[in-house]
Amino acid sequence: MSSLRVHSAQHTVPVAAPAGVVYGLLADAPRWPVLLAPFVHVERVDFDGARENLRLWHLRHGQVCATLAHRTLRPRERRVEFELHDVLLPGVPTSGFWDVEPDGADRCLLTLRHERPAGPFETPEALGTDVRTELVALREAAERWDRLDELLLSFEDSVYVCGSPEIVYDFLYRIEDWVELLPDVEWAEVTEDRPGVQATVLHTCDPETGRTLVSEAVRLCFPAAGRIVHKETVPPDPAAAHYGEWYLEPDETGVRVVSAHQVMLRESTVEAVLGGGARPVDARRYVREWLGRSSTEALNLARWHAENAVRRLR
Structure with missing residues (x-):
């Protein structure tokens, strides 16, 4: 029996914004469509203050993809853990986390890690591109925080x-x-x-x-x-x-x-x-x-x- 291949990608970028601001943008997913270019629409299905379920529609390689997201918000650690289920690929989840680490009063380091079972035509490079795209979009939004x-x-x-x-x-x-x-x-x-x-x-x-x-x-x-x-x-x-x-x-x-x-x-x-x-x-x-x-x-x-x-x- 062949083992399932897993592609993982992790990238960290410096952000010229306070860690609390960046975490706030991460936590407020319904605002992503106007803040983050890849996202078309986000609906919060339920939320108990720490765990939430979301429906996400986002652009991937020019195509609209629908995803169900289960997220755990950890404001003390400034971390958001997630598991994503592609509507078209049930049973093949993507898991990972966003992590915000202070780097001074008005700067921080933002890390995004993904792990996803490999599709038949998917490469680690493609997953890495997805991660970098989301990181850059969030950094650009966060660095306008004072305006x-x-x-x-x-x-x-x-x-x-x-x-x-x-x-x-x-x-x-x-x-x-x-x-x-x-x-x-x-x-x-x-x-x-x-x-x-x-x-x-x-x-x-x-x-x-x-x-x-x-x-x-x-x-x-x-x-x-x-x-x-x-x-x-x-x-x-x-x-x-x-x-x-x-x-x-x-x-x-x-x-x-x-x-x-x-x-x-x-x-x-x-x-x-x-x-x-x-x-x-x-x-x-x-x-x-x-x-x-x-x-x-x-x-x-x-x-x-x-x-x-x-x-x-x-």
């Missing part, structure tokens, strides 16, 4: 629809039709190789600057829950990351439709987009207005479709 309040913004827009949640959801799902319906959408391409997992490319026009904004995104569609989450893989400047969600809240007479956004700004592009002397506060205002306008147009059109369908049935 995160300025660079991160979250907001939402909503409408109430006196109509069918199913019609509203169908409109939000069929994003390829928006080019015919929304004035700012110039071109749209949607690929759905797996049900409910969409890769999109949108060209939209910014009416204030006249420039065409190109965004590439992954969308995860959950029709039973009335939710569509989306993460831009190539967000237009001045956004460094953009994660959002459409969700429906039905009641006895209709449905509240919400568009929620979380955005991380890219400081180095603020002046290039908004002109010399522009500051992050100007970029916050610009992004809020630009995304809010697009969201509101889509929400209002979704309401029009649903409420007109109700009138046609009467």
Whole structure:
């Protein structure tokens, strides 16, 4: 009987941020989609203060992978232990830990170790690449720690629809039709190789600057829950990351439709987009207005479709 091969990888990087800040980012997994580039969506299933179960969707070699994670948080040791189960490879878990070691008042050493049974085409080099990618993403987020309040913004827009949640959801799902319906959408391409997992490319026009904004995104569609989450893989400047969600809240007479956004700004592009002397506060205002306008147009059109369908049935 042949023994199961196990690939392991461990890397340590210095981080110019306090150890407590870095551990806090590790522990707060639901915020990862806006902080860490590889992660598309994270849901906390349950949490007792020390142990938690998560559902993770992340990008690996350009593909969306779904994972179940069991984590144990050890704040005293600043360590997070985990076991990951790939949804497509049941019974083949990845285990490991994150470890944060102080290296002075405002610096630390961050270590990530993975151990995974080897797949038929998997190499230690590939696993090492995955580890380094996650480390670099976390380090980049952590080293903005003293400016995160300025660079991160979250907001939402909503409408109430006196109509069918199913019609509203169908409109939000069929994003390829928006080019015919929304004035700012110039071109749209949607690929759905797996049900409910969409890769999109949108060209939209910014009416204030006249420039065409190109965004590439992954969308995860959950029709039973009335939710569509989306993460831009190539967000237009001045956004460094953009994660959002459409969700429906039905009641006895209709449905509240919400568009929620979380955005991380890219400081180095603020002046290039908004002109010399522009500051992050100007970029916050610009992004809020630009995304809010697009969201509101889509929400209002979704309401029009649903409420007109109700009138046609009467």
